[in-house]
Amino acid sequence: MLYPQRNKFRHYIDLSGFWDFRFDPDDKGVGENWRSGFNNSCPIAVPASWNDQFADDRDFLGPAWYQIKFKKPWDGENRKTLIRFGSVNYLSDVWLNGELIGRHEGGHLPFEFDISNKIVSEDNLLVVRVDGRLSNLHVPPSGRPMNNPPTNFDFYPFCGIHRPVLLYVIPNEGIRDITVITSIEDTTGFLDVSIETPNLSKASLSLSLKGYGTELMNTSNIEENVQKVTLEVKNAKFWNPESPNLYDLTINIVKEDSIIDYYSLKVGIRTIEVIGDKLLLNGDPIYLTGFGRHEDFPITGRGYVPAIIIKDYSLMKWIGANSFRTSHYPYSEQMMDLADRLGFLVIDEIPAVGLTFSKDVIDRQLDLCNQYIEELITRDKNHPSVIMWSLANEPHNSLKSGEFFKALYDKARNLDSTRPITIVNMMGVKEKAFKFCDVLCINRYYGWYLQPGSIDEACEVLSKEMDKLYEQHRKPIILSEFGAGSIPGWHAQPPEMFSEEFQAEFIEKYIDVCRNKPYVIGEHVWNLCDFKTSQGITRMGGMNYKGVFTRDRRPKMAAHLLRKLWKGKN
Numbered sequence: 001m002l003y004p005q006r007n008k009f010r011h012y013i014d015l016s017g018f019w020d021f022r023f024d025p026d027d028k029g030v031g032e033n034w035r036s037g038f039n040n041s042c043p044i045a046v047p048a049s050w051n052d053q054f055a056d057d058r059d060f061l062g063p064a065w066y067q068i069k070f071k072k073p074w075d076g077e078n079r080k081t082l083i084r085f086g087s088v089n090y091l092s093d094v095w096l097n098g099e100l101i102g103r104h105e106g107g108h109l110p111f112e113f114d115i116s117n118k119i120v121s122e123d124n125l126l127v128v129r130v131d132g133r134l135s136n137l138h139v140p141p142s143g144r145p146m147n148n149p150p151t152n153f154d155f156y157p158f159c160g161i162h163r164p165v166l167l168y169v170i171p172n173e174g175i176r177d178i179t180v181i182t183s184i185e186d187t188t189g190f191l192d193v194s195i196e197t198p199n200l201s202k203a204s205l206s207l208s209l210k211g212y213g214t215e216l217m218n219t220s221n222i223e224e225n226v227q228k229v230t231l232e233v234k235n236a237k238f239w240n241p242e243s244p245n246l247y248d249l250t251i252n253i254v255k256e257d258s259i260i261d262y263y264s265l266k267v268g269i270r271t272i273e274v275i276g277d278k279l280l281l282n283g284d285p286i287y288l289t290g291f292g293r294h295e296d297f298p299i300t301g302r303g304y305v306p307a308i309i310i311k312d313y314s315l316m317k318w319i320g321a322n323s324f325r326t327s328h329y330p331y332s333e334q335m336m337d338l339a340d341r342l343g344f345l346v347i348d349e350i351p352a353v354g355l356t357f358s359k360d361v362i363d364r365q366l367d368l369c370n371q372y373i374e375e376l377i378t379r380d381k382n383h384p385s386v387i388m389w390s391l392a393n394e395p396h397n398s399l400k401s402g403e404f405f406k407a408l409y410d411k412a413r414n415l416d417s418t419r420p421i422t423i424v425n426m427m428g429v430k431e432k433a434f435k436f437c438d439v440l441c442i443n444r445y446y447g448w449y450l451q452p453g454s455i456d457e458a459c460e461v462l463s464k465e466m467d468k469l470y471e472q473h474r475k476p477i478i479l480s481e482f483g484a485g486s487i488p489g490w491h492a493q494p495p496e497m498f499s500e501e502f503q504a505e506f507i508e509k510y511i512d513v514c515r516n517k518p519y520v521i522g523e524h525v526w527n528l529c530d531f532k533t534s535q536g537i538t539r540m541g542g543m544n545y546k547g548v549f550t551r552d553r554r555p556k557m558a559a560h561l562l563r564k565l566w567k568g569k570n
């Protein structure tokens with residue numbers, strides 16, 4: 001799926017701004033004449049979660065209605081017009097000028113509709129019904145009644161239009177998709193580029209690759225819908241976290257001597273593979289330092305805010321992180337672009353968290369997970385920063401989970417033969433998918449949920465368990481979550497649970513365990529920042545305080561400790 005671009009042949013406008021909004025608490029709709037616009041609305045900011053924008057009704061999860069009017073900003077001759085939603089949580093129904101144009105399920109991946117035949121030149125009315133109500137038929141599912149809202153996962157189920165809505169136009173005969181796979185031999189980089197186009201006769205493709213003194217050109221006649229071209233870059237500058245070198249790849253379609261479409265893409269040349277108990281980037285072992293995270297901020301909730309993305313990357317650089325996992329759902333496309341540019345390694349996870357596999361929902365869960373993995377790989381396949389796909393976070397124990405994840409693993413492998421695939425295991429669950437996954441991710445909270453307050457005892461349990469897992473599977477292990485809650489400004493000597501001292505000691509000792517195991521290839525602290533979650537007796541103020549930064553991004557003691565450990569700096 002190509003992100004919309006602006007050039008001579010392509011254009012987009014961003015519909016972000018203030019839209020009309022209405023809750024629909026009884027699910028009765030928004031009046032008889034809503035197809036020509038509903039009344040009694042209030043303004044709302046898009047993109048952003050709706051939950052924290054108003055004085056009341058924070059926990060209302062839907063349904064709710066959005067509408068906006070717009071004029072067609074271009075003439076549509078020989079062009080397709082599409083409307084694209086970056087992310088809407090959870091179910092969306094979309095109408096244009098009173099006509100249903102489509103529905104999408106799932107909260108964190110883009111979807112779009114071709115509206116070429118429906119858009120009019122003057123007053124277009126776009127209406128979106130969003131339903132974020134929790135259900136065990138959804139992925140992620142509802143769950144624990146002792147949580148409010150009753151999620152089966154530990155983050156607030158923010159709802160609404162979370163990422164930009166773009167109206168965009170592409171040539172009818174334009175490029176539909178591009179896939180770039182890179183490989184390396186000595187100092188030469190190879191780019192296998194597949195370009196998908198509609199059926200075109202007497203047309204050719206011209207590719208150019210520029211950067212670091214290289215200028216390559218390649219021209220070929222289009223003979224198939226998916227045309228393959230290999231570019232060879234001598235003395236290539238490879239992509240890695242220290243030098244995130246990106247080349248500019250541009251692709252033109254030429255017909256009857258004139259260019260009819262143009263798309264440009266940043267590409268990084270790198271390889272990623274698992275050999276033995278190591279993860280190799282460009283043939284060299286890498287060790288991941290970083291975090292599990294959330295897209296979460298006061299007021300905007302899970303909404304896309306560019307300044308927060310910049311701040312989070314800046315804090316991760318400051319602390320010496322080289323990587324993160326998109327726990328527990330895919331992050332914005334802009335986040336991924338910046339990971340390429342700033343040199344972060346990303347474990348890219350689908351929104352499959354809290355899976356239960358209960359008999360009545362398992363088929364639906366698998367269908368949705370298949371949909372998500374396809375949507376994710378289609379969206380993120382060209383990012384050099386993405387080093388691994390994660391099939392799920394902490395699925396529950398089940399006899400069926402092995403089969404379930406084998407099907408999902410095969411699907412992911414089919415869609416992308418180049419990247420390792422992992423699954424993130426919960427403490428106390430014997431993970432069947434570890435048999436076939438390439439890297440084992442484990443979340444462990446000994447010293448917190450078990451052995452509370454006893455860090456040394458916890459570390460012994462952790463150490464023994466890791467050795468046992470390695471013995472059994474002989475695959476690299478990432479400690480993908482570990483951490484302790486700390487209330488900012490709460491101190492204790494001797495260190496006690498919820499104090500900043502305890503959190504810092506917990507993290508330091510866990511890291512020491514990891515560093516003594518050659519098969520451990522990464523440590524991801526849970527979490528970069530404190531974040532909002534459902535209310536419950538273990539979550540004071542509906543917050544998870546395991547962040548090493550506060551929700552408003554101030555460092556706790558653990559942040560300074562990590563900077564020392566990861567960067568050698570005070």
Ligand code: BDP
Nearest residue numbers: 154393394443481526544546
């Ligand atoms: C893990 C989950 C994560 C939670 C964390 C915690 O993967 O979503 O927030 O524990 O309890 O089980 O803080």
